[in-house]
Amino acid sequence: MRLVYMCMFMLAVNHLTAGVKVKNGSQKFSGNKDDKCFCKLKGEVDDCSCKVETIDSVNNQKIYPRLKSLVSRDYFRYFKVNLAKECPFWSDDSRCALKDCHVDTCAEHEVPPALKTNGNGNGKENKYTEKAQEVHSCAEERELSALDTTISDESKEAFKNWTEHDESQDLFCDIDDENSSGLEYVDLSLNPERYTGYKGASPHRIWRTIYEENCFKPQSKYGYGPNSKLAKKPYEDMCLEKRAFYRMVSGLHTSINVHLCAEYLFPSIGYGDSQWGPNLEEFKQRFDPQTSDGEGPQRLKNLYFAYLVELRALAKAAPYLLEEEFFTGNDEEDKETKQGVADLLTVIKSFNDHFDESKLFAGEPTEARKLKEEFRMHFRNISRIMDCVGCDKCRLWGKLQIQGMGTALKILFSGDTIGPQSTVNASSKRNFQLTRSEIVSLFNAFGRLSTSIHTLEVFRKKLQ
Known part of the structure; x- marks a missing residue:
């Protein structure tokens, strides 16, 4: 009988301590059933060596506050x-x-x-x-x-x-x-990017057309849950270039959805005004594995991949951007903008685990050129689809962010060499040039990704 009571006691203890992880002498809850959206947001970003935790720290403490200030300047706004x-x-x-x-x-x-x-x-x-x-x-x-x-x-x-x-x-x-x-x-x-009430068949058709007709995508579903170990890993039937393309588009889509959840319009109660703010239920609906066919957590991780691609583009273009005038006609404003850009680029260049674009299109030359052209044409089509968005404010931000990502790709595959140590600079303007529109879209698009990653902490805390 004593043995039975002992077993019952141990079962009770095990039940009460389920989800509690002991580390460095402290207890940490890790099994919150409402925290499933973030279950994949740890460790290395897919096809990169950089860790999510590193990006969170550098972005939220150093890059995000600098970008937020910079894009409010006349040149960028x-x-x-x-x-x-x-x-x-x-x-x-x-x-x-x-x-x-x-x-x-x-x-x-x-x-x-x-x-x-x-x-x-x-x-x-x-x-x-x-x-x-x-x-x-x-x-x-x-x-x-x-x-x-x-x-x-x-x-x-x-x-x-x-x-x-x-x-x-x-x-x-x-x-x-x-x-x-x-x-x-x-x-x-x-005209901030936030929930506009634009929903239903029109936006669904936009994203369906992007994914089904103009985007490389996984051919097989992958599992999520108890049997996920037996399921096929995501994207394993795709080459690196196609995986990168899909993750960039998915990361951009995720970023847009995060902004819509973070800046959601709650109806007025009584005689009060309507309020903008984070909508936790909307966030869970979009990213919880049970309400997103198991893909929500992976989509959040794709956000970090897109972030690393545009971060690397800014690092590569740093010598070029440091020579820009950021001209608005206001000498004091232009001087402060240049200083702000230089400060941001110093932080970005000090990041020591950048995306390596030299791994892309590195196969047999003929096949690599063919794949690169297909890559370019797919992206060009996506930029044209933005002219089909039925809400003008959504169209504005869609066009800006797609152009910013396209500018990042242009930077990554320009110059005499490509790879983590390569750069483009002002002395090669005959072979490489960015227009004002490209620079504005590049910084603002990266600012959107940076804001999304910063915003994830808000939702993470609310879920906990």
């Missing part, structure tokens, strides 16, 4: 973009049904005259003129996803000098929209 391009893949029959998904045209006098005439003085109307829009009452406009097109008179005047300065540069190439008459400046600080 004004992004020139064409939001009027037609979707090249299907008719535009799925625009966001909310009035707030359209550009706010109520304060038309605030729009620069050049935009009202398509930027070339020919007097043709574009979609931002009052006549081209459905009539909406300003009083009915809500905050969700309407683009704030407010530009100060001082900024409008400065843009003229910016344009003259840019046109005097020996540009490497014309990026998407560079010569488009539909280009306009958007103040990113007035």
Whole structure:
């Protein structure tokens, strides 16, 4: 009987201490059933040697605060973009049904005259003129996803000098929209990336088209849960280049979803105002293995892969970027921006476990060239799909982040050599050049990834 009681006592102790890990003399809870979203966020990032814990520390303590300050500078917060391009893949029959998904045209006098005439003085109307829009009452406009097109008179005047300065540069190439008459400046600080109410068939079609038709993807499902050890490992049927492509796209998609969960609009209670804030239930819905076909935790880890790719691009382009003027016409502002960039790049260059791009396209030369071209064309198609996004604010951030990632790839595979120690610099401007738009998108896109990783700590603490 004593033996029976002893067994029962031991079973009870084992049950109570399940999930408790003893390390260095302390007890740490590791089995929280609500913490399943983060079960893969530890150890080495796939196809890299850098660890998640290292990235969390460097990003959250050093890179994120510097980037947050830097992208608020005038040079980086004004992004020139064409939001009027037609979707090249299907008719535009799925625009966001909310009035707030359209550009706010109520304060038309605030729009620069050049935009009202398509930027070339020919007097043709574009979609931002009052006549081209459905009539909406300003009083009915809500905050969700309407683009704030407010530009100060001082900024409008400065843009003229910016344009003259840019046109005097020996540009490497014309990026998407560079010569488009539909280009306009958007103040990113007035149009933050957050939940807009854009959901349903339209955004689902965007991502389905990206993954099914324009993205390398795993051919087999992989298990998650009790029998996962018997299941095929993710991506093992793909070559390194295709895995890298998929992880970058998945990482970008994850970053966007993290921002939507972190900046979610909660409806007002009673007579109070609606509030923006982190939505834990939405986060769990997107990343818990049980509600994401087991893929949510892996998607979070892909965020770190995308982060490492763009981090390496900034490190490689550091010598080039340190020679940039970051011209806005305000000498003091330009000086502080240059100092901020130099400070950030010092931290990035000191990171000693960068992504190694030389491992990509390193096979048989003919096959490598073919794969690289396929890689490039897939990415180009994804950038064009962004013109099919039905919400203007979502389209703005989608185009910016895809362009930023494309700029990172351009940097990684430019220059005389590639690999962890290679760089591009200002002395080789004949062979390598970044436009203002590419630089702005590169820093802001990396800023979005950095913010996402910083935000994960908020959700991790809430889950614990």
